[in-house]
Amino acid sequence: MKPFKSSFALKLTGFMLAISVLPLLVFQLFSYGSVRHTVFDEAVRNNLLLLSNQRDYLNLQMEQINGLATNLGSVDAINQVLSASGNQSSYDLLATKARIGYVLSGYSNLKGLVSIDLFTLNGTQYHVGDTLNIDSVRSELRDQLMQKTLGATQQLMWHGVEDNVNASSSNKKVIVATKTINRADARSAEHVGMLVINFSTDYLYRHFSQLDLGKGAYLMVIDAQNRLIYHPTKNFIGQFVEKDLGNFLKGDTGSLEMRLDNRDVVFSYSHIPDKNWYVVSVVPYGTLMSSIQSVERIGIALLSLIFLLIALFIRAYLQRVVMPIRAISEGFRLFQSNGLDEHWRLGKFRTLQEISDLVNWFNSFLDMMAVHHRAQTDLRIAATAFESQEGMLITDADCVILRVNHAFSAITGYSAEEVVGKKVSILKSERHNREFYAAIWESINQNGGWQGEIWNRRKNGEMYPEWLTITAVKDNEGGVTHYVGTKTDISPRKAAEEEIRHLAFYDTLTHLPNRRLLHDRLLRTIASNHRSGNYSALMFLDMDNFKPLNDQYGHDVGDLLLIEVARRIESCIRDTDTVARFGGDEFVVMIGELVAEKTAALMQVEIVAEKIRISLAETYRLGRPVQGSENTIVEHHCSSSIGVVLFLDNSLDEILKCADIAMYRAKDAGRNMISYYDKGNENGNLIMAEPPVIGPVAAESVAG
Missing domain, CATH: 3.30.70.270 (Reverse transcriptase/Diguanylate cyclase domain)
Known part of the structure; x- marks a missing residue:
């Protein structure tokens, strides 16, 4: 029957797969590629739109800085102070800071501004910003900025991310923009100083960190020197990007698939031409294609459901038709070979009525045979148990001994002929008082039994300790018909306990x-x-x-x-x-x-x-x-x-x-x-x- 069952199940499974799963697989092969390409293009467009929006945000911030620099450079009083030779008075310092502050009052929406510094050609500094200590100026950086600014052709020069020229400032990395200040009354452009505007990279970090590009995706802003203006890992700000990565930044916008950090990602960028900056996004391929992955999961779930339905159908058919017939056949085979366990029965099958009647008849036949076999087994077990290593005796309700085993005789020294028909009091040692025996009978009457340590007497008069268990046997009305006693000689244990106690003390x-x-x-x-x-x-x-x-x-x-x-x-x-x-x-x-x-x-x-x-x-x-x-x-x-x-x-x-x-x-x-x-x-x-x-x-x- 087993080969029949296996062969039938395999054929049925193959037929169900052919008519249900194969069409769905063909459909997915033709449609999945087209849908995947469309979803990918749409995701890339959305990603480029996001980059364009962030580029516009940066341009808005930088335009405000450009306007601020133009206004500061056009203040004659500031130009005159920078044009004056020699040491400046305290009044000039305070007045210049006040004029800068006045101009700043018109730019209350410019939130990320760190500081404004004016430097004369000889190094005199006018500072308004986040620190009052201007003694710690990075002179080498100041000179580099001065050299680049004086040689620049554009009105406002963007240097990208740099160290703060004021070393005492808490903003260590800033975005630096500089502008040349010319003498106001000169017919030709004569340089008298430099304006330095420091913009907070922390402010940009807080803004860009709020963007959610998807699981594992992140955004970067890279300056003209391939340094990071923004990166989700804050410690990376100011560091150079990998040279190979910078080589991909060409043109205004673009997207390409690449392998980065051991992951397949989509690398997209948007260019800020006037500053030669790039806004870059790195999105894992799986995140970008999450929408198509949901379609994949639906397809897999549908296939799994079909497989499950097929499995359920096959299982139901096997259980209701094949398994009952096979179980009846196997039961007859085991019964004929005497290999059937007495507790084995055919289960309740949800099957045809004719098969169900046959199962019930076979179970009834097994029940009848089991009762007969159990009665014979119980007789053998009782006989074997009675002749166990423990002494046993059976009395009637009046405590007259009816039967004892060989272990009883070995313990007490009495043969069965010497004690059968006599009261169990023949074993008393007279070591216990009446209250002791009264407590035993009280436990038997209340609980149906008693067990404990007791001293009895052997045939030769020797008293010995034993562990005695007494059980009352009752009829259907609850009346006591017999008592069964089980006893174990614990003399060796007592002697061992005494020896241990003696060794200890x-x-x-x-x-x-x-x-x-x-x-x-x-x-x-x-x-x-x-x-x-x-x-x-x-x-x-x-x-x-x-x-x-x-x-x-x-x-x-x-x-x-x-x-x-x-x-x-x-x-x-x-x-x-x-x-x-x-x-x-x-x-x-x-x-x-x-x-x-x-x-x-x-x-x-x-x-x-x-x-x-x-x-x-x-x-x-x-x-x-x-x-x-x-x-x-x-x-x-x-x-x-x-x-x-x-x-x-x-x-x-x-x-x-x-x-x-x-x-x-x-x-x-x-x-x-x-x-x-x-x-x-x-x-x-x-x-x-x-x-x-x-x-x-x-x-x-x-x-x-």
């Missing part, structure tokens, strides 16, 4: 509490002292003469001594007290719950400390292992230096520090001694002890 050699556990118990004792007002004591012990043993016999024998030291200290204290190993041969003893009266508390701790000192000073007999023979007994004498501090609710760090100081004082005093810390008794919490009445104890205090 106990020393691996002596099995005494380590520094971490001591800190925790010390904090609890401080809090208890604060509540009760009773004193507690902390002893810091360091073994004397321990290092020689390690050096002579090795660390194995040293470890045996440390184990014996731990045993002796534990034998001297109460079960409620704590002895911890801090590391190496350092031990800490915490005596808690002493009395509230200081003297009595001190006497209590003195007795314990002396008992420990005497016990640790006795000879050690250590069994040293020797390969191939019995253990060799090593005798060693080792005493201890003990530092003691009595405390109420001091900080943990302070207590440890004080005990450590006292211990080192005992070592300094000769070892095998007990030293008591005293902090001057400022707060009444750290106590100094008098020498005890039993044993050789250092009769000294440690000053804090």
Whole structure:
């Protein structure tokens, strides 16, 4: 059936394309070229019209400057001032600026004017403009302008874009126009000075920047020296255009297609003859042809729509006719080969009624077969699940055991014959009270089940922890018919947790509490002292003469001594007290719950400390292992230096520090001694002890 479907779909698709898409393609081939050429010519004409308008705008601005220059050059008083020899008076300067200002008042519409400068032949300057500082004149530029102006034939000479002759001006780049000033009373033209008019390139920049030539298009104004009067990138103003680009500027107007900045563009220009300037536009070809591109998009959209309609038609035909017939055929094939998934059904097809009836009949047949297959599968799954790795038991509503699996027997030690017919209470450990079991049944009755940790008893009487899950099985009316219990022996997990806890809080050699556990118990004792007002004591012990043993016999024998030291200290204290190993041969003893009266508390701790000192000073007999023979007994004498501090609710760090100081004082005093810390008794919490009445104890205090 697959080859039939593929072949039919391809033939149908080819036929639909031939009768719909081919005519449209032929039409576009004949019409597109003509339309594209027409649109291009019209876009170029519009672009040249825009350039002509901007050329007229520039001519209007420059004509106003020309009129201003003519009027200034005709003022006799200005000519006379420029004709006078020698230094000019302040009055002449002010009067000349006033006359210039008077003439300027008639040109209020000339917005881009930066400054007007009058220069005599000897360099004297009369300035009206944007800066009052005329000391920073670019003399070289002034002389160049003077030379070009005096030699010019036209009345007003346009220099294009130049640096501002006034270096202190904020307008660095300006459009410069100059005019020769002649003596007023001379019969022949005698030059007496030069008029310089600076026009703002920023003003033109603001004007031209508002023009929108289209996406990626821009406008330029180029002077007679091929320098940029305007460019959308402001930093380019005053720079020379590329020589190749300047070579294209010929004639009054023109347009040509070219490659510029890695883009296909249309390059158009319009000439300003009297100044030899050009207004230039650069428009990307795509922007210029945007209108035809919209036609292209419409054509592409139309083709896409036709393709979509063809695809929809073919898809509908395949779904309503071809696919239902193929699906029925495939279903029969899979059913006959036993390869049909039990959940597979023929979908609902929008097709002919006869085909739809056949699909419904086939699905009904599959439903009937699936029910039969599912019942068999459920029986196999239930049997397999019941014999899982977890212990399982099933009881009736009265908790009488009906069935157990092999994992249950492995956990409890009871065989199925020994427990079937008996109550589940046979497993009780008597470790939990009635309230515990009442809470379990309350959860079962309210939520339909319970799970948690519980202690039960094996057949041999051993109690063990297990994770138990109880689920109530209910009938259609909601009544409980059975209970299913699942249990897992968590003894290994509990043992592992205990081992981890022991490693975290106990020393691996002596099995005494380590520094971490001591800190925790010390904090609890401080809090208890604060509540009760009773004193507690902390002893810091360091073994004397321990290092020689390690050096002579090795660390194995040293470890045996440390184990014996731990045993002796534990034998001297109460079960409620704590002895911890801090590391190496350092031990800490915490005596808690002493009395509230200081003297009595001190006497209590003195007795314990002396008992420990005497016990640790006795000879050690250590069994040293020797390969191939019995253990060799090593005798060693080792005493201890003990530092003691009595405390109420001091900080943990302070207590440890004080005990450590006292211990080192005992070592300094000769070892095998007990030293008591005293902090001057400022707060009444750290106590100094008098020498005890039993044993050789250092009769000294440690000053804090």
